[in-house]
Amino acid sequence: MPSEISYKADFSEIRYAQCWEDADILLNALDIQPGDICLSIASAGDNTLAMLSQSPARVIAVDINPAQIACLELRVAAYRELSHPELLVLIGSLPGDGAYRNSLYHRCRPQLSTVTRQFWDNRSTAIAQGIGTAGKFxxxxxxxxxxxxxxxxxxxxxxxxxxxxxxxxxxxxxxxxxxxxxxxxxxxxxxxxxxxxxxxxxxxxxxxxxxxxxxxxxxxxxxxxxxxxxxxxxxxxxxxGQHLTALPYALRPENFEIIRANLDRLEWHCTAIEDLLKNLDCDFINKYNLSNIFEYMSNQNYETLLRKLIRVGKSSARLAYWNLLVKRSRPEDMKNLLYSLTLEATRLYQQDKAFFYSSFILEEII
Ligand SMILES: C[S@@+](CC[C@H](N)C(=O)[O-])C[C@H]1O[C@@H](n2cnc3c(N)ncnc32)[C@H](O)[C@@H]1O
Incomplete structure (x- = not known):
């Protein structure tokens, strides 16, 4: 079954050039351990990269939108090729002129796949303004x-x-x-x-x-x-339009080297999570970062996807996700499969710096 959202919205452009979800509460909630296998909605890549800082065995990123995968791929190349201050300039967290940003891009460019290189070659204006400014949002x-x-x-x-x-x-x-x-x-x-x-x-x-x-x-x-x-x-x-006195987790100087050192543990797939899950073994994933993808589908499709995530998840695997305007949390009839960590999720929600969501959900596979 294709993802419900795939036939409703056009996914050829960048919608989110940054991850508008608080990585601090995500990492706190998931409690990633060395050796964990994580599955993460890619979005612009920041939170997927943040997960690498905890030294899991693998992070599998997935996004239905090739433009979002291009955002992740360029960030990966930037962590490999640039210094930390240069990364901040390329993103737009720090000021910089367009020619300088394009020269930074050209240093990252050889690391990119052909498709992603073509994508960014056609967007020199977006690069000049900082790649974190380039989304519709x-x-x-x-x-x-x-x-x-x-x-x-x-x-x-x-x-x-x-x-x-x-x-x-x-x-x-x-x-x-x-x-x-x-x-x-x-x-x-x-x-x-x-x-x-x-x-x-x-x-x-x-x-x-x-x-x-x-x-x-x-x-x-x-x-x-x-x-x-x-x-x-x-x-x-x-x-x-900048980061003045605070940076998102993945962009903080103290997290740069560890993320860079773990980049080989990251892989990405441009497909719907529903399709990716079909190719994964049962009992495989320890930690899920699910963004707020469940809001984009009917309740029935949400429950179907939840069951697939449980099938592929290990015992005690954690699922973290947000609700913006639609209420999604494990239904009563799945309480023998998923345990809601309500107190912990509520405590973290109170600190959520990406403040617009209406709830943060944390669940554990029984
Ligand atoms: C769900 S959006 C949310 C972004 C942000 N939290 C917001 O609401 O403004 C994050 C990413 O999920 C991707 N996405 C949505 N549904 C998906 C699905 N079924 N499979 C894979 N990626 C999906 C989108 O392409 C997007 O890059």
């Missing part, structure tokens, strides 16, 4: 950022990401940020209609159960107050 965030000065002046925007205590952040949010203009702008910009057309794909909302803008507004307030913006690379990129 990041362009949507850039549009948001460009309109933000209509609501708040630059001083207020800078103040929002300047170090403060939690109590000060709450006061700042109420007194300086959360005015009527902000609420109105946010609700229009992140309405399902606009987000579906400019940021994600309308079909990604087919199973949505929440009011998108209301949910995102509430979670943004949480990220600007309860969670510290100074430690939050995701919020910093949304507000400034």
């Amino acid at each position: 990041e362009r949507y965030l850039r549009l948001f950022r460009s309109m933000l000065p209509l609501i708040h002046n630059q001083d207020i925007i800078t103040e929002a990401i300047t170090e403060k205590t939690e109590a000060e952040r709450h006061i700042f949010y109420q007194q300086h940020w959360n005015n009527n203009r902000w609420q109105l702008f946010f609700k229009i910009f992140f309405s399902q209609f606009i987000l579906g057309r400019l940021g994600r794909h309308p079909s990604f909302f087919e199973y949505a159960q929440k009011n998108v803008a209301e949910h995102l507004l509430q979670r943004t307030a949480y990220a600007m107050t309860t969670i510290n913006p100074c430690d939050n690379p995701y919020l910093q990129w949304i507000a400034t």
